[in-house]
Amino acid sequence: MKEKKRITLAEIAKKAGVSKSTVSFILNGKSESLRISETTRKRVLEVVEEYNYRPSIHARSLQSKRSYTVGLVIPDLTNFGFASIAKELEKHCREDGLQLLIACSEDSQALEKKVVEHLVERQVDALIVGSAMIDDQFYVKLTHQLPVIQLDRQIGNSILPLVCTDACNATAKVVSQLLSSDNQECYFFGGQLELSPSKQRLKGYKLGLQQANLVLKPNWIKHADYQSHSGYKMMAECMKELGRPPSCLFTASYILLEGVLRYLRDHQLLNCDIRIATFDDYHILDCLPIEIDSIAQDCTSLAQTVYILVKNMLNGEEISKTQYILPAKICWRSR
Amino acid sequence: MKEKKRITLAEIAKKAGVSKSTVSFILNGKSESLRISETTRKRVLEVVEEYNYRPSIHARSLQSKRSYTVGLVIPDLTNFGFASIAKELEKHCREDGLQLLIACSEDSQALEKKVVEHLVERQVDALIVGSAMIDDQFYVKLTHQLPVIQLDRQIGNSILPLVCTDACNATAKVVSQLLSSDNQECYFFGGQLELSPSKQRLKGYKLGLQQANLVLKPNWIKHADYQSHSGYKMMAECMKELGRPPSCLFTASYILLEGVLRYLRDHQLLNCDIRIATFDDYHILDCLPIEIDSIAQDCTSLAQTVYILVKNMLNGEEISKTQYILPAKICWRSR
DNA sequence: CTGAAAGCGCTAACAG
DNA sequence: CTGTTAGCGCTTTCAG
Numbered sequence: 157m158k159e160k161k162r163i164t165l166a167e168i169a170k171k172a173g174v175s176k177s178t179v180s181f182i183l184n185g186k187s188e189s190l191r192i193s194e195t196t197r198k199r200v201l202e203v204v205e206e207y208n209y210r211p212s213i214h215a216r217s218l219q220s221k222r223s224y225t226v227g228l229v230i231p232d233l234t235n236f237g238f239a240s241i242a243k244e245l246e247k248h249c250r251e252d253g254l255q256l257l258i259a260c261s262e263d264s265q266a267l268e269k270k271v272v273e274h275l276v277e278r279q280v281d282a283l284i285v286g287s288a289m290i291d292d293q294f295y296v297k298l299t300h301q302l303p304v305i306q307l308d309r310q311i312g313n314s315i316l317p318l319v320c321t322d323a324c325n326a327t328a329k330v331v332s333q334l335l336s337s338d339n340q341e342c343y344f345f346g347g348q349l350e351l352s353p354s355k356q357r358l359k360g361y362k363l364g365l366q367q368a369n370l371v372l373k374p375n376w377i378k379h380a381d382y383q384s385h386s387g388y389k390m391m392a393e394c395m396k397e398l399g400r401p402p403s404c405l406f407t408a409s410y411i412l413l414e415g416v417l418r419y420l421r422d423h424q425l426l427n428c429d430i431r432i433a434t435f436d437d438y439h440i441l442d443c444l445p446i447e448i449d450s451i452a453q454d455c456t457s458l459a460q461t462v463y464i465l466v467k468n469m470l471n472g473e474e475i476s477k478t479q480y481i482l483p484a485k486i487c488w489r490s491r
Numbered sequence: 492m493k494e495k496k497r498i499t500l501a502e503i504a505k506k507a508g509v510s511k512s513t514v515s516f517i518l519n520g521k522s523e524s525l526r527i528s529e530t531t532r533k534r535v536l537e538v539v540e541e542y543n544y545r546p547s548i549h550a551r552s553l554q555s556k557r558s559y560t561v562g563l564v565i566p567d568l569t570n571f572g573f574a575s576i577a578k579e580l581e582k583h584c585r586e587d588g589l590q591l592l593i594a595c596s597e598d599s600q601a602l603e604k605k606v607v608e609h610l611v612e613r614q615v616d617a618l619i620v621g622s623a624m625i626d627d628q629f630y631v632k633l634t635h636q637l638p639v640i641q642l643d644r645q646i647g648n649s650i651l652p653l654v655c656t657d658a659c660n661a662t663a664k665v666v667s668q669l670l671s672s673d674n675q676e677c678y679f680f681g682g683q684l685e686l687s688p689s690k691q692r693l694k695g696y697k698l699g700l701q702q703a704n705l706v707l708k709p710n711w712i713k714h715a716d717y718q719s720h721s722g723y724k725m726m727a728e729c730m731k732e733l734g735r736p737p738s739c740l741f742t743a744s745y746i747l748l749e750g751v752l753r754y755l756r757d758h759q760l761l762n763c764d765i766r767i768a769t770f771d772d773y774h775i776l777d778c779l780p781i782e783i784d785s786i787a788q789d790c791t792s793l794a795q796t797v798y799i800l801v802k803n804m805l806n807g808e809e810i811s812k813t814q815y816i817l818p819a820k821i822c823w824r825s826r
Numbered sequence: 827c828t829g830a831a832a833g834c835g836c837t838a839a840c841a842g
Numbered sequence: 843c844t845g846t847t848a849g850c851g852c853t854t855t856c857a858g
Binding site: 210213214215217233239255260271274279418440445 | 548558567571577578591594595612752761774775
């Protein structure tokens, strides 16, 4: 591994017969304002081209106190939604010469704090977090150093900038549709209620019942955490209560749905009379014997919106609107 | 956003009443070799603690010509396997004070080249690539600047370091099991044959047939690309050829399987007599009416192995073994 | 229009 | 054992 040392600004300057600053100005598009002659400009650019010169990002960062990086903290990269957003964000960043730094918190508050601190040490210019915290104090403090934006999840009633999906209305719509064919029963399986998305989904569920003129029975609502086996257990509980599968069910996440489906499979109930809808959309839902309506987050818009927000904040622009609730997309399969 | 400017080494030194180098040495664990007195050491560390001082990574990078970052280029972050590996790698890196920079190539050679160049500009210390290239020349050149490691995919017969899954043997085992109950037919649906994983899976399929003493019929093998609708189309073709579903089928990826399942669903064939096995494991396979054996990559081991390799190369150690073919795990559901 | 020079914050010789 | 000093490569005044 030969350490072919990179060529520097100084060397380029010498080869082009000008001074370092001239090269620097040209490279940073300041030739205009400084009225650098077209000939020098061309000559310099040729040399730059010839030697395939690339400025050192570290030297620049040191100088400018910017790192040209953006931190993204999400609970889990293997979660399809977060992965999609990460992927889109990475593309946006790259196109602007920024670098996205991705870290996972695994939904642990302690780990989240740790990875954020790591990113801050790296001097990220901005931070985007899908947080598992229940108090935004930690992030509010950070705000003195860099812009912080909440993604997908709101910490309490934090007024920090936020971009997330309108889970409530989509859920309501899906749930009331579930009930349209005169069903008189609809269960809700959810995860940790502390998380803002959970709250919104539950709220939407209740709204949906209301819209269908159905009075909620307390035992219809079950929740534990977003794990497959929790879905399985809730289904088992439900069966015990009813002696049969519920006529309608809304699962607050795909992973819970998996648990439910596994239960049904294990008990030969895949062809029973049950209507299901779920939050999260996966292609596999097109392949199941049960027709399951689903709610898809618009990851492209989420990523785009959050990115624009980041850019604006980095440019120090005054932000008027800081909270964005984006509509979800409903994938109807039952009709 | 107040730019609370960070405290510097120099200030710490002044506050502790010592010189910059003393602080630097202490912070870099060189107190031993330089026999710095325990008292100064303690005093300095106290000041560091008090002001919560963190060295500037950029200044250090500029100086040391290392960026303390590792680049990871994968085709797609929303692919569960790659996401898992990325997640694990990120953890390993973070624990060592490195930062993982993730970028997606979307399986485009042009884009891959671009993102790699971006990462190289960022002066990543090492590069891990799940490449879509068919020629390793580009990477061999890079080798002069930094260590490059192939992950999951081998470019041609490239002798660059490689960590991947033993798809061949796992596939053979699964295929021969499919055929165990005296089936006389087994189709193979695959993706782009240029990609090394595809080759290995096909090879394994053939080996599996052989082990089951079945003679391959050319029309059993179909391939296009790794997209759901390709799986759908191959299945349609197959139906046309046979007038019925094949008795056995191996899909070379989960995404192709999805297409197949969608076809079966659309044509009310989910309960027909078909045996399927697939590469890639997903939990949802536990929930389907068809019992599908699957092959799971051991992402944890892949990540760990590739990380150890990276570390060794970064330490400039002589690497004796550079090609690692890790066993896959088979998830039996049919028995 | 262009060049000289002063840092950005840190490391590592080299002197004491 | 500790301090001085010279850069790392780039940006940016401030003088020509």
